[in-house]
Amino acid sequence: MKNTLKYLSHLIALLVVFQAAVAVWSVAEEITAQSANPGATATPPLGAIMHGMVGMFVIPAAALILLVLALIARTGRLWAGLTLASAVLQVLLGIGGLSVTPYLGLLHGINAFVLVAMAELTARAAARAEAAEPHVARHQRHAQPVG
DSSP states (O other): OHHHHHHHHHHHHHHHHHHHHHHHHHHHHHHHHHHHSTTOOOOOOHHHHHHHHIIIIIHHHHHHHHHHHHHHHTSSHHHHHHHHHHHHHHHHHHHHHHHTOTHHHHHHHHHHHHHHHHHHHHHHHHHHHHHHSOHHHHHHHTOOOOO
C-alpha cells in the first residue's frame, strides 16, 4: 500500500510537469496561428484542451485517490491532504485566471510548484514509513502458507 502511495505521488508530480509542457505547447500553437492569420479566432489549441482536461479532472482525481490511500495506509495523511488542497486550489486559480483576472494565472503557475512539493513530500513520507517497517514484518506480508 505504501509503495502504491509513493508511486501515485510521483505520478501526480509528473502530471504537473506534463501540464507545464502542454501549456507552453499551447502558447506556441497560438503564436504560430496568430502570426499566420493575425486577428483570426480559431478553436483552442490542442495543448490548451489537454491542459484543461488533465488539470481539471485527472490530477484532482489522482489527488483524491492519494488521500484515500494515505488514510488507509495511515501514513502521509497530512501531505496527501495538502496535495489534494493544492490541486483544488490549482483548479480554482486556473478557472479564475480565465474568468476573473489574468493575474490569478500567475498564482496558478506558482501553485503548480506547491502541488509538486506536496506530492513529493507525500512520496517521501510513504518511503520513510515503508523503510521503518521491521524487516520481518515486510517479509511476512508476502509469506505463503506451507502445506
